[in-house]
Every structure is written in C-alpha cells, then in structure tokens.
Amino acid sequence: MREDVAGGCLCGEVRYRITAEPVEAMYCHCRMCQRAHGAPVIAWLTLPLDAFVVMTGNPVAYRSSAKAFRHFCGRCGTPLACREADNPRFVDISIASLDDPEAIAPTMHIWTTSRIDWFETADHLPRYRSDERPKADR
Numbered sequence: 001m002r003e004d005v006a007g008g009c010l011c012g013e014v015r016y017r018i019t020a021e022p023v024e025a026m027y028c029h030c031r032m033c034q035r036a037h038g039a040p041v042i043a044w045l046t047l048p049l050d051a052f053v054v055m056t057g058n059p060v061a062y063r064s065s066a067k068a069f070r071h072f073c074g075r076c077g078t079p080l081a082c083r084e085a086d087n088p089r090f091v092d093i094s095i096a097s098l099d100d101p102e103a104i105a106p107t108m109h110i111w112t113t114s115r116i117d118w119f120e121t122a123d124h125l126p127r128y129r130s131d132e133r134p135k136a137d138r
C-alpha cells in the first residue's frame with residue numbers, strides 16, 4: 001500500500017486519510033451491509049481505529065445494531081465506516097470510498113449465507129458462511 005491513502009464521500013464534505021496498513025480486507029454479503037449501502041456486496045478494509053483520520057467534515061454515526069455504529073456523510077449519505085459500539089479497536093472502511101479503490105483488494109468473502117443469488121464474483125477467494133474466519137489479531 002502507498003503511504004497516505006485518502007478517501008472521502010461523494011459530495012466531498014468528508015475527507016479522510018488512512019495511516020496504517022489494513023489488517024484485513026473482505027467482501028461482506030450480510031443483510032445489514034446490503035441495506036445500509038443499497039448494494040449487493042460491500043468491500044471493507046479493517047484498520048486499527050486510530051489509523052482512520054477524518055480530515056474534513058463530520059460523519060454522522062448511526063447505531064445499526066447493539067454491536068456496531070455505521071458512519072456516513074450527513075449531506076450526501078455515502079457510507080464510509082463501521083465500528084464496534086463498545087471499546088472498538090478496529091474500524092472498517094468502505095474500500096470503494098477510497099480515492100484509489102484499487103489500492104487494497106479484498107482477500108475473502110464473509111456472510112455468504114446472505115449472498116444475493118444473482119450476484120456472483122468469478123474469484124477463488126475463501127468464502128465463509130458467517131463472520132467466523134481465521135482472524136488476524138482481531
């Protein structure tokens with residue numbers, strides 16, 4: 001990964017930087033991500049919480065479950081981040097909101113139990129039925 005990876009929302013109000021290597025990157029097929037993004041699958045990267053630095057704007061936080069907050073631009077609605085509600089150590093960032101989404105590629109699929117039948121990717125990445133997977137320091 002290059003140094004100084006940056007991203008932001010559609011309208012440009014929220015801009016952020018990533019200051020560490022991601023610890024994971026995955027496609028999530030869970031129903032909550034599908035609804036929250038209005039998309040069949042979401043590509044996330046996972047970072048230590050303090051490596052996600054908001055430079056401009058103030059993302060709105062929505063508590064989407066007992067476990068998580070989802071953060072999005074309050075002006076244009078772009079979903080940007082998801083973090084645990086209690087004692088978060090990590091934050092997930094939507095890879096497609098990076099200025100260069102090709103900088104980081106997902107290495108697995110999770111929650112394939114809710115994969116939408118008409119959506120298929122022609123890759124050979126590991127597929128996990130839920131979020132159970134070998135976790136690197138999570």
Ligand SMILES: [Zn+2]
Nearest residue numbers: 009011073076
């Ligand atoms: Zn925006």
Ligand SMILES: [Zn+2]
Nearest residue numbers: 028029030033
């Ligand atoms: Zn999900």
